[in-house]
């Protein structure tokens with residue numbers, strides 16, 4: 001970002017701020033929920049007690065020498081932050097460290113019987129099995145008879161607003177789920193998004209979709225991918241998921257499998273989409289990636305070469321959700337009118353952000369939109385989850 005003056009990095013040490021509330025309130029609430037959802041054994045309860053004390057009052061501790069991911073975390077700044085309060089290091093870093101620590105506490109990374117048991121799975125499954133998901137899937141039958149452009153726009157918006165289905169957010173924002181979505185987007189580059197996928201050679205393009213939440217967000221993401229493959233706007237899709245459970249509801253490979261089973265078992269148009277994606281995986285037209293950096297506590301500007309090459313080769317990369325937006329533009333308190341194109345100039349290919357606003361970070365607003373939002377809601381629009389955006393930077 002050579003020409004963009006930087007902005008203050010978000011830390012969690014300002015009482016009353018959103019980042020502070022995540023560290024002081026959301027994380028303890030997540031520990032409580034996870035503890036109540038599983039018949040954990042004494043060692044796990046002890047480890048959760050220790051984590052609760054450590055993440056609210058303690059300091060960041062080093063990893064044991066034999067931790068499987070020690071090298072990653074050393075590269076990602078653990079040495080520098082060891083011994084500091086969770087509240088005094090970059091907020092993005094301490095949140096990521098929290099999820100890594102929670103998985104450690106419940107034995108996810110161990111060699112024992114709890115290895116690989118996702119502590120968030122009950123919440124994800126409840127959402128996937130909900131009546132709301134049934135309704136959303138049934139609506140696909142009506143959509144099937146509509147013109148292709150209308151279907152595409154509806155599925156794009158389904159994927160965008162699916163981002164409200166974020167279980168971590170709903171834990172701490174009481175009533176967030178029911179608050180009405182604001183009509184209109186605070187930024188809408190959807191025409192540019194479609195123009196990037198308008199191809200004279202059908203089936204030639206590759207879409208990278210950096211997924212966010214499982215369940216009611218991943219389902220519409222998959223439907224969008226299926227539609228783009230089917231209509232020939234893309235020939236290949238690469239779906240980036242998290243390598244392990246993260247930010248409560250972030251999608252992992254297991255969640256993709258659950259979502260595909262849900263689709264194929266639903267009947268009607270949903271099942272047809274599900275079968276199509278199942279076949280696309282078998283044929284290599286849809287590929288899954290679970291890159292370690294997808295769970296890293298760092299902005300995408302610091303992504304390693306392999307991941308950069310993936311994004312560079314794509315016709316378009318769609319980055320879903322609030323956390324990915326923070327990582328895309330940098331977790332900083334930018335002036336809202338800072339151009340999105342400037343803060344994403346480092347990204348190696350065309351990139352689109354689809355996000356509902358759930359944290360203070362925002363770029364790319366025009367001054368009039370920002371003024372109207374502030375006049376109506378003070379600064380609440382930044383974190384309420386009721387506003388959304390589609391922003392695109394095309395570097396071709």
Ligand SMILES: O=P(O)(O)OC[C@@]1(O)O[C@H](CO)[C@@H](O)[C@@H]1O
Nearest residue numbers: 022166168169321322323358359
């Ligand atoms: O990435 P997502 O699922 O859209 O949102 C993640 C989120 O709930 O977690 C962060 C705070 O913990 C915020 O960035 C955001 O509110």
